[in-house]
Amino acid sequence: MRHTISVQVENKFGVLSRVAGLFSGRGYNIESISVGETLDPKISVMTIVTRGENQIVEQINKQLNKLIDVIKVQDLFDVDHVEREMVMIKITPTQEQKAEVLRLAEIFRGRVVDSSLKTYTIEITGDESKIEAFLELVKPMGVKEFVRSGKIAIARERSRG
Template identity: 85%
Template structure:
């Protein structure tokens, strides 16, 4: 099963290496990794996507909690949460396809963030399936290159009644 793990860590050198080393040392792949500072510049949040059975992920979270610089670990698998990715895609469409590229970009609520005489660079953000769908639709249009961010995720607040 695929799990998204959110890890709050102290923002120090070597923390990323130790966390990644924990995964590689046990033979687990990291499918996606994103790291960024929080409101407190001394603290960062890592969002890691990995695959494994529930008991394996539970072991990983226990091991992560043992690392000195780890503040909090949360497996978002069974938690109501919001997640997003972003793609930057450079398309070089034939003249007759330019309007179609712009139309699809608008449908996917994307933005053209750079353009030249021959290319558009488009930014789209959303969940994984939205990004996958947009990339697939752009492939026949003349994709030159694209880069995709790792997943970022945050738990939703519980609704109090």
């Protein structure tokens, strides 16, 4: 099963290495990892995506909590949350395909972030299925290369009332 884990850590040298080492030491792959500062520059949040049986990932979460620089661990598997990632795609359409590429970018709420005589670089932000759908539609138009960010996620607040 796929798990998205949010880990709040002290923003210190070596923390990322220790967290990644915990996964590799148990033979688990990290599908994606994103790290960034919070409102407090002394604290960062890591969003880690991995696959594994629930009880194994639960053990990993317990081990994460034992790391000295870890403040909080939250497995978002059973938590209502919002997740996004970003992709930048360099497309080399033919002259006849250029308008279609721009139309698709608009439909997917993407934007052209760079262009040349032969290429468009388009940025798309959304959930994994949106990004996969866009990539499938533009592949026949000449995807030269693309890069993806890791997933970021945040738990939803519960409504009170």
